[in-house]
Amino acid sequence: xxxxxxxxxxxxxxxxxxxxxxxxxxxxxxxxxxxxxxxxxxxxxxxxxxxxxxxxxxxxxxxxxxxxxxxxxxxxxxxxxxxxxxxxxxxxxxxxxxxxxxxxxxxxxxxxxxxxxxxxxxxxxxxxxxxxxxxxxxxxxxxxxxxxxxxxxxxxxx
Amino acid sequence: xxxxxxxxxxxxxxxxxxxxxxxxxxxxxxxxxxxxxxxxxxxxxxxxxxxxxxxxxxxxxxxxxxxxxxxxxxxxxxxxxxxxxxxxxxxxxxxxxxxxxxxxxxxxxxxxxxxxxxxxxxxxxxxxxxxxxxxxxxxxxxxxxxxxxxxxxxxxxxxxxxxxxxxxxxxxxxxxxxxxxxxxxxxxxxxxxxxxxxxxxxxxxxxxxxxxxxxxxxxxxxxxxxxxxxxxxxxxxxxxxxxxxxxxxxxxxxxxxxxxxxxxxxxxxxxxxxxxxxxxxxxxxxxxxxxxxxxxxxxxxxxxxxxxxxxxxxxxxxxxxxxxxxxxxxxxxxxxxxxxxxxxxxxxxxxxxxxxxxxxxxxxxxxxxxxxxxxxxxxxxxxxxxxxxxxxxxxxxxxxxxxxxxxxxx
Numbered sequence: 001x002x003x004x005x006x007x008x009x010x011x012x013x014x015x016x017x018x019x020x021x022x023x024x025x026x027x028x029x030x031x032x033x034x035x036x037x038x039x040x041x042x043x044x045x046x047x048x049x050x051x052x053x054x055x056x057x058x059x060x061x062x063x064x065x066x067x068x069x070x071x072x073x074x075x076x077x078x079x080x081x082x083x084x085x086x087x088x089x090x091x092x093x094x095x096x097x098x099x100x101x102x103x104x105x106x107x108x109x110x111x112x113x114x115x116x117x118x119x120x121x122x123x124x125x126x127x128x129x130x131x132x133x134x135x136x137x138x139x140x141x142x143x144x145x146x147x148x149x150x151x152x153x154x155x156x157x158x
Numbered sequence: 159x160x161x162x163x164x165x166x167x168x169x170x171x172x173x174x175x176x177x178x179x180x181x182x183x184x185x186x187x188x189x190x191x192x193x194x195x196x197x198x199x200x201x202x203x204x205x206x207x208x209x210x211x212x213x214x215x216x217x218x219x220x221x222x223x224x225x226x227x228x229x230x231x232x233x234x235x236x237x238x239x240x241x242x243x244x245x246x247x248x249x250x251x252x253x254x255x256x257x258x259x260x261x262x263x264x265x266x267x268x269x270x271x272x273x274x275x276x277x278x279x280x281x282x283x284x285x286x287x288x289x290x291x292x293x294x295x296x297x298x299x300x301x302x303x304x305x306x307x308x309x310x311x312x313x314x315x316x317x318x319x320x321x322x323x324x325x326x327x328x329x330x331x332x333x334x335x336x337x338x339x340x341x342x343x344x345x346x347x348x349x350x351x352x353x354x355x356x357x358x359x360x361x362x363x364x365x366x367x368x369x370x371x372x373x374x375x376x377x378x379x380x381x382x383x384x385x386x387x388x389x390x391x392x393x394x395x396x397x398x399x400x401x402x403x404x405x406x407x408x409x410x411x412x413x414x415x416x417x418x419x420x421x422x423x424x425x426x427x428x429x430x431x432x433x434x435x436x437x438x439x440x441x442x443x444x445x446x447x448x449x450x451x452x453x454x455x456x457x458x459x460x461x462x463x464x465x466x467x468x469x470x471x472x473x474x475x476x477x478x479x480x481x482x483x484x485x486x487x488x489x490x491x492x493x494x495x496x497x498x499x500x501x502x503x504x505x506x507x508x509x510x511x512x513x514x515x516x517x518x519x520x521x522x523x524x525x526x527x528x529x530x531x532x533x534x535x536x537x538x539x540x541x542x543x544x545x546x547x548x549x550x551x552x553x554x555x556x557x558x559x560x561x562x563x564x565x566x567x568x
Contacts, residue, residue, distance in 0.1 A: 096183040103191050111194070119198035127210045135182050139213050148210050151326075154318035155206025 014041060015049035016064075022057030023049065024064060033067040035106035054104050059097045062086075066110050087117040092134070184214070193218050200226040200334075202323055209326075223331040223446075227320050229338060321439050330444045334451045340458025341429040347371055349508060352426035353460045353543040356434045357467035358474040359488050362517045363430060364543035366552060367422045368500075369415070369510030406496050406561050419494060419512050420563075426459065427516070432484040433461045438476055441468060479568065489567045491522035493560035500554050502547040513555035515540045519564060 011027045014037065018024070032038040040046050052060065069082050089095050095114060102111035122130055131138060140148070149156065184192055196218055199205055202225050209219040320335055344350050349371045354363035410416045433452050441447060447468050452461040463471070477486040495513040502508065515537075525536070541553050 092183055096186055099191060099195075100186060103188070115191070115195045116198050118195045119200075122195070122208065123199055123201060123204045125204075125207070127207050130207065130211050134184060136184060136212050136215075137182065138211075140210075140216075145210065148216065152206040152209055154323050155203045155209075 014046050016060060017049045017051045018055055018057035018060045019053050020057050022060070024057075024060060026064060026067075027071075030064070030067045030071040033071055033107050033109070034063075035108070037105065052105070055101045056097070059094070059101050062094075062098060063101050063105065063107070063110070067107070070109060083113050087113060189214075189218060193221055196222050197224050200224065202227045206323070220326045221329050222327060223329050225324065225327060225330060225333055227323060227333070227335045229320065229335060231338060321443065324440060324444065327444070329446055331446055331448045333440070333444070333447060333449070334453070337452070337454040340454045340456040341432070342425050342458060350422055350426065351458055351544060351548065352430060353462070354427075354430040354434075355462045355464070355467065356430075356485070357463070357470035358476055359485055360427070360431070360434075360490070360516070360518060361467060362515075362521075362539055363427060364540050364552070365423055365426045365512075365514040365516070366544055366548055366555075367419065367510075367512045367514075368508035369418070370508075372507050372509070373505055406494075407498070410496065415510065416561075419496075419514070422512070423492065423494075423514050423516070427487055427490075428484060429459055430461055431479065431487055432482075433459070434485045435476060435478065435483050437461075437463075438471075441471055445472070487565075487568050489519040490516050490565045491519040492516045492563040492565065494563060495555040495558045495560050497555055497558055500551050503550055504547050506547060508551055511551055511555060513540070513552055515560075 011029055013025050013027050014031045016024045016026055016031065016037070028041060032041065037046075037050060040050055055063070066086060070079065073079055073082070087095065087098075089098075095117065098110065099114040099118065101107075102114055121133060125133065130136065138145070187195075192214070196205065196208060196215075199208065199222075205219050205222060205225065209216045324330065324333070342350060347370045349366065349368040351367070352363060352365045355361040406416065437450065437452065441450070441463075448465040450461075450463040450468060453459070478484070479486040493515045495515075497511045498509065500508045500511045537556060541556055542549065544552055
């Protein structure tokens with residue numbers, strides 16, 4: 001049961017329930033890195049836990065890893081190192097899961113981090129490489145594509 | 159683009175489209191999130207390529223609000239620069255002062271320097287104008303029959319103006335353009351940096367210069383030198399000066415040091431006003447713009463415009479200076495601070511370090527500072543103009559009593 005923070009040193013906690021019914025008991029100070037959860041706590045509707053139907057247990061665990069670290073540490077360099085390692089993921093699906101979770105839970109820092117990571121993966125790649133990396137289907141007709149390429153000629157000069 | 163907007167609105171309700179057969183993960187992201195990703199790409203060329211990736215990307219790229227344009231090259235000018243614009247350069251439809259008058263109508267010495275300068279640096283500035291000229295040509299199309307060069311961007315396909323490149327971005331809010339080099343050719347070892355902000359005309363400008371920059375090569379046993387300048391240190395500018403009060407040493411007047419610094423000042427202002435002038439078409443084409451930065455890869459000059467200033471420019475168009483392609487400078491109030499030697503964090507030494515803080519005379523008067531006042535009221539804009547290690551230099555220099563100059567509009 002979540003209690004309103006009253007300066008009680010034994011910090012209040014909140015229970016988060018993933019889509020696959022995993023329960024995570026989390027200090028409020030950590031959980032409130034998520035604006036979504038923070039609003040729910042403020043509105044007092046966290047009794048019995050907060051169901052998060054859009055987030056699996058596996059991803060929620062990673063999210064909490066991020067929140068724990070950022071709620072605790074204050075050293076910029078340390079956080080930077082952590083962030084770098086956090087997004088060093090081979091599995092694209094996980095990266096996108098994290099983006100969606102950060103968006104759904106409204107965790108600004110994590111959203112910035114994960115979106116920037118994807119943006120960095122796009123920068124510097126050619127059109128074909130982008131499609132290939134992310135398995136994006138080219139849904140233009142050849143004429144459309146030629147026209148757009150002509151309009152954006154300046155992007156292809158080198 | 160319609161689709162994109164609708165989907166953005168529905169983003170909150172829809173959980174994102176189901177994952178495609180092979181796993182196009184972007185399908186799982188709402189348009190708003192994908193747009194967030196695109197907004198972090200920055201580089202306009204990368205964005206141009208993104209527009210070709212798929213229909214969805216193509217619809218979203220024009221909504222990107224933050225763009226960085228790296229200008230690759232500056233096309234050398236063909237016609238020799240002259241007071242009256244050559245056949246290739248577009249005429250502006252703004253009123254022009256009589257071409258016969260010298261551009262700087264200041265007091266004798268300053269006017270002379272300005273004339274000397276225009277010869278020396280006008281070429282780079284016209285070159286700058288050239289890369290943006292297809293845009294300027296677009297402006298002049300309204301004012302007069304076509305310029306001598308063909309109206310379409312030159313057959314040389316690898317040159318595109320920032321205006322052209324930005325054309326499809328309709329929601330642009332933050333724009334950063336980087337030129338390949340600074341406009342001012344300076345000798346090796348000389349430091350010259352400027353930062354200026356503009357509305358319709360100059361808002362303020364800070365210039366930091368040094369006649370020589372060197373790394374400290376003395377013994378590794380670092381004596382605890384004070385970070386502040388050592389006024390008793392020997393320096394080329396002040397042979398045996400003990401000018402601890404910070405007023406300009408006598409030698410600076412006689413050895414050409416003051417003249418040099420005035421030249422630095424005028425060149426920097428000309429470079430800044432030329433950049434500002436060239437931004438007009440971009441600003442008028444992007445009404446949503448809230449922040450504009452024009453820098454160069456050498457780190458020489460930074461021009462900024464914030465939301466209020468951009469708005470001011472839209473309401474009060476720029477006045478051109480005589481027949482040169484740069485914004486008219488109003489009458490200016492300047493404070494020049496000098497120190498013979500400053501050591502920066504990191505060991506670099508600046509000799510003949512100079513800080514010039516410039517504002518329109520009108521503004522200085524309005525704030526009750528007058529010409530000679532050297533109050534510390536509101537000096538953040540000066541001390542924070544540059545990043546470290548130059549920020550320290552500026553703060554040190556600010557403590558010195560300034561030499562005050564007034565300059566006529568030019």
